[in-house]
Amino acid sequence: MTWAQNFTPIGDSLLWSAVVALIPILYFFWALAVKRMKGYVAGITTLAVSLVVAVLAYKMPASMALMSASQGAVYGILPIGWIIVTSVFLYKLTVKTGQFDIIRNSVLSITEDRRLQALLVAFSFGAFLEGAAGFGAPVAISAALLVGLGFNPLYAAGLCLLANTAPVAFGAIGIPITAMEGPTGIPAMEISKMVGRQLPFISVFIPLYLIIIMAGFKRAFEVLPAILVSGVSFALTQYLSSNFIGPELPDILSALVSLFTLAIFLKFWKPKTIFRFQSEAEAQVAATTVVSHAKHTSGEIFKAWSPFLILTAFISIWGVPQIKAALTGHYEGTNGLLKAINSIGHNLTFMPEVPGLNNLILNGNGDPIPAVYKLEVLGAAGTAILLAAVVTKFIVNISWKEWVKTFAETCNELKFPILTIAAVVGFAYVTNSSGMSTTLGMLLAKTGSLFPFFSPVLGWLGVFITGSDTSANLLFGNLQKITATSVGMDPLLALAANSSGGVTGKMISPQSIAVACAAVGLAGKESDLFRFTVKHSLFLILIVCILTFLQSNVLSWMIP
Template structure:
């Protein structure tokens, strides 16, 4: 038995159908922002609401709907949940062995100012991790680092989510951009160029915006020189690399340049006053003295940072296309070592069909939609992080018994966040399989001459639903191209707008919220984090909408 997607199930009326399709999303907003449900309860009940809509309104067979949820839940556990477990585990190893105290003091030796620490770790280091690994790793690791430095957990998670806006479009070695080439037929390089003429404006603004959120406008102006060094160096590198090298390296290069530029700048420039949060009880004099007393040798500092250096090396290697192909059993080259890895990767990659769902749903083009459980055990970024944790065991000299006990402790701590992630990714999958997300996309595409403004909102909506800029680009890329052509908008601009708009939806995506809360020990407080980020997400998507509208109608010379 097959089932054909119907994007206008309510009386063949697109507007009414879109209103019905909005019900689960509006419910989720209500559950977190108003009702303040725990994350796993909000995720599970939103999933139930979505199932009711797809079964009773979209007439999707119950079996297909349930199996679609199972496909999403499995993806939520591997690779996404696996990244969170291993990231938090690695962080806990450094804490338990006392290495994180040395890391904290090494950062304080560069700057004790919380504003500048946020720029170094949340913005620059987080962007590097986004470029190398993507998924939840950047927020999980950088937020945990900030909490270790003394940041309030809610602030640490929120700041890292907002900081992650700048690099998301080029995350995981440029996958969000390169993935769009296939379904749209537009060269990835052209899309990369256009995104590189939108996001740098945001990349200059985000460091300033972050510090305003943390400290207010007056305190922000005190560190404006450092903010400019951080943001301008990142944005300029992002523009040059995206326009002349391609989509693979903008995040990694921009992050490294920004990190180095700010660290060097802070050797010659200091703010006139040290900013700390009001909740920090210790005095400036005492804090400075404690840092001086806790001075460490370069060797001790290098050892303390080694777990994260090893992590960076592993996830960077895992992101290299040829190695990624070998790790997942898809390498077709002649390199002997990669062929050996490919053989192992093939044995540890499982793609079983989803029973009752694979090729059972017919899309608008009359083509069956394949559905498989994607289990890449060796190729998952979480496995790279786990291997980094194995190497860390020998660096920090922790016993296997304590190493294992820490891992079990991490699993126990993260049980509810993993349930949350499984539920919200299951929700994303059933939304896509039923056609609900396409209904919403088609409704936004009816905005006519205002479509250039609303085009980024499609990407924002897609990332909110799926939690991924890549998934959003695959979901709405072709719709953006077709609609743009029909209203006289350049298709390359529309595709770039989908990706650029999507980055502002990442901070309110249910799975991103769950990941961030899990990383900083706020499981059950997802509603507080959602309330923290949602206003910033809406503000930033309006900025991208205005920029895209101007580029379409006034600044068309910016389109490649």
Template structure:
């Protein structure tokens, strides 16, 4: 048995926190400064975390190793499974020539790179985040942008940045609903508060995105389109989160934003078309002149893989169906009961040896259960695979070519998958050893400044775990207790954890590995983290300031 000790080093919380942060600092150094390849940085970070867990936090070596194995399995299913199937679906459209038609259809709406980024990275990416989450939005939207001619690094970085707005309500609101269990605070109340924070970021992100891409002057040229995109998204996000619940804000906001901007662009065009520096205007115009004109039916067929994907992912996100797909449905519906039997056959939850009920939570004194969670049918990646199977018949590709493309996809992303397994393994070690809770407890001691630092807890949690849901589960109770102790409304603290967490998503090792894999930048993760880190810190500071003001000045905004 191992009992977590949050003052394991010298019986001192501050000293223990300094030791706990070493793997995080090392990972930043390895990628941003040393420019190591992602899988090398991930594996060495995992090794350092193992050594610190065993020596400094006194975790039994078997327990530490098995916690890493639990994380590695989670890195394969569901995260790695989503990446493989997402990139595979995109490659099928390229293999069959349908992506040329998709590209043409987007260009028919706008040739402007700024507006293409708003349509695909911001709106379409947010829809995928709301429906699936877990890496699918960045993987698919980044691949689409690369296919349109975006520089791979820019495509990945822009999609990571755009993915800030929807993360808190991702995967049908799971990050919000997850906090209700450990805190007892209704998910609807947390949803309302997050819906009074994130819209301020959501309305700003489209403008910030274009400024990062093209500079302030070029952003100002398309301000009408930016306002349509951002305001429609933010307003829908506020209304749905405050009057419907946490499940649909992303899906509704994304669809409203996508259609509002597409319709607006039918009546309004920017004075100048923005293209990247390497794009010669004459070459583009000649290509446009020779481009084939496609019928509505051809365009619909080309987009059908992603329409089918949208349908499957939306179905997989429906709570009752998801319960059946994972074998946990207990209702009377005959169809769902049949799916539940199938879900049970493809759901495996073996106990993790030397870890299950072998670790005592240092906060509650309770043993922590540990399972290898393999929900194969219920995984979002399976929904994407089914989309690829249906696509095979629509696009009339042979099984031989279909399997060949799948093999090529797996071969291309083997190193990013290794990176993901390593960094998720590291995340699990920090949770089991108590390192992450130690860091949280230090921030909780900031007293009257805690309202400013509360979002930083979420930011750290998402950086470590790669998931806003995991960060909320990790720090929700700590946020609630600390807030109550200093006279801060616990609902505001929980919302701050989730809102702050969304700004950490773009620098999370998992997200970096997913984005790099999607655009073919395996081994160049260091370039991507250097691109995103400054934006992550800037947006975090905005959330910190907003939370501080809502506690001290605008307390009327708290539900």
């Protein structure tokens, strides 16, 4: 028995249907921002609310709604939850073996200033991880590093979520951009060019905004030269690579250029005063000062950083399209090694149909929607990180007993965050399969001549719901193209706006909040982090809306 999506179930009124579709989202905002519920409580209850709305208002069969939630929950565990577990596990290995003390000292040897540490770790290194792996790895790893350096956990998580705005559109080897080519028919290279003429304006601003949030205007301007070096080098490389190379490498190249340029600059320039958080106890400051004077050989520093260098190598390899295809059993080339890997990957990739759901929901065009549990065990980025942890075991000389014990401790610590992630991804899947998200998109598409202003809000909303710029682009890409054509807006600009607007929603996505809290040991404090990021998300989406409106009406020469 099939069921057809109805995007105007309330009296055939798009407005009232959208009001009802907003109920689960507004509930989630209320649960975290007002009631300050623990993350897993907010996630589970939001999922329950979305199920009620889907069944009662959208007339979705209850069995289909429940199976859609199960599909999302499975995806929340693998690959997303798997990335968090392995990332935190790798970090804990370096802490337990004392290697992180050397890592801390190596960063302090570049700068003891918290503002500059945030630029190096949260902005540049986090962007590199976003470009190579995506999903939750950038925030999880960079936030854990900042906490290890002495940052307040809430601040570390919030700053990393905010810094992650710049690279999200080109994350995971450009997948958010390349994914839009299929449903829209517009070449990925053209979309890449347009996004590369929007996002650099955000990228050059983020480092300054990051430091203002940390330390205020006065102390931000004290390190303005370093901020400019970090932001301008990143934004310029992002523009050049996205316009002349393609969507695959802007993040990786921009991050590396920004990281090395700033590190070299700090060898010759130092701020007049060293900034530390007021909340840092005197004893902590004294301990940090002692560590900063400790001397380590280049070999010791290399050994300490090697787990993260190996991590970088593995996730970069996992991101190469041909290797990714082999790891998931979809390689069709002739390379002997990749064919051997493909055989293993095929046996470790499971795509069972979701019972009672697969091809039983008909979309707005009357086409059946496939639904499978996507279990790519070998191809998951978390598996790459686990293999890095296996190699790390031999580098840091930890016994297998302690290695397994540490992994078990990590799993136990993250049980509630994983439950949170499973619940909120389940909520996203119910919202999409019931048609609620499409209803909201259709309402925004009715804004007529103001659509160029509201176009980025579709991407923002999509990423908030799904937690993924890729998913938001697939969800609303074609709607953006059709609506833009009907109101006289360049479709290419609308597609870019969807992706650029989406990056500003990443920091408040329930998945991102849960991931960040899990990484820094703040399970149950998701409401505090949400309250920290939501105002910045709204401010940044406003900037993208204004920029898109100007590019559509005044700065149209910027459109390729």
